[in-house]
Amino acid sequence: SVPLVFVGGYIGFKKPAIEDPVKTNKIPRQIPEQAWYMNPIFSILIGGILPFGAVFIELFFILTSIWLNQFYYIFGFLFLVFIILLITCAEITIVLCYFQLCSEDYQWWWRSYLTSGSSALYLFLYATFYFFTKLEITKLVSGMLYFGYMLIASYAFFVLTGTIGFYACFWFTRLIYSSVKID
Secondary structure: OHHHHHHHHHHHHHOOOOOOOOOOOOOOOOOOOOOHHHOHHHHHHHHOHHHHHHHHHHHHHHHHHHHOOOOOOOHHHHHHHHHHHHHHHHHHHHHHHHHHHHOOOOOOHHHHHHHHHOHHHHHHHHHHHHHHHOOOOOOHHHHHHHHHHHHHHHHHHHHHHHHHHHHHHHHHHHHHHHOOOOO
16 A cells, blocks of 8 residues: 555645635635524534435445344445445535535535434434344343444445535535635
8 A cells, every 4th residue: 555655645736726706805705604404513413414314224224234243245236326425425415514504504524424423313313222122132242242243334424425415515515615606
């Protein structure tokens, strides 16, 4: 991986810096009072439901194949569900980011990451439900191993879906602000 680090560093160093599509004011504006449904915690938790719903059924089969020693052989369908997950993460984050920008809240960076990334919380909750309903693990160490692995898988899912949501919002805001005409 060392040569790839140097090649990536060289390519990244040669690329021009990203420029903002419009000039921003150095003094931040005051954000007006938001509606109850634009509360950051509420919108983040609501934003994670749809991406989790896109992978909910497939998650059952994946957990069954991992923890109950059954074979998983529908990899083509899994790839299709992954594409649906990508699209769903991007769409829900763009819609919630648009609502946020329409209500004059310009702090969309972390909220866009957390909006689609919050689906990992639902994944971990489902893994907990799966543990108590489908598995017959009674030993403490086995339970700790299960929850440790599912915590790592949920964190990886959080990073994946959060990154998708952030880049979708980043592309969206650059696109809409580059079309703004300022005289």
